[in-house]
Amino acid sequence: MSETWTFVCPTGELLPGEMRTTFDEVTGTPIIVLNLDGDLYALEDQCSHEDFGLSGGGEFDTGAGTIECVLHGAKFDVRDGRALCAPAYEPVAKFPTKVEHGGVWTRDDRD
Template sequence: MSGGWTVLCPTSDVLPGESHVAWFGDVPLVIVNFDGIFYALEDRCTHEDFELSAGPYDQATGQIECVLHGALFDVRSGEALRAPAYEPARPYPVKVEDGMIWVREPD
């Protein structure tokens, strides 16, 4: 850990249009590569506490869908875009250094 930042994985683990699950302490995060920019969300649908990583990630729109009931989230902000989820998924700040993806606790 460096200044509150924790390394999760190399950027090579998350190619453009892909998602990857990594652990930040005891919190699973789904990491996505949206047009070369990396985003991290808590890997949990806010509707039913189901893994977002189990659903499809749409590279064209930057959205991830929960396969349990079809809730949709924006990977850039965590915003819930479609019911039955109304609360956002928790986004985590991301930085990339030396080919590694780092995250820290949200403010």
């Protein structure tokens, strides 16, 4: 588990409907941070169905609060990471976010 928070971007660079990617500095985990109507959510940037980044062309649907993997169409709820349709059945990891010192931060908090 990483106790070190990773800087994602200045708060003004992650507006509602936008997403940014980063890597946890300690664990090397790819993380995608999404702004859903002003609320920030962070998920592991990897589809649970296949080793493919959700940020790699995936569609962030702000109306439904989902992100879709462009590879096979699996969808995940950005609020909790749960899989919403086949071919994914397992959730993607969800991580904490915080806004501090004018920036957006996240970390891999898994044990």
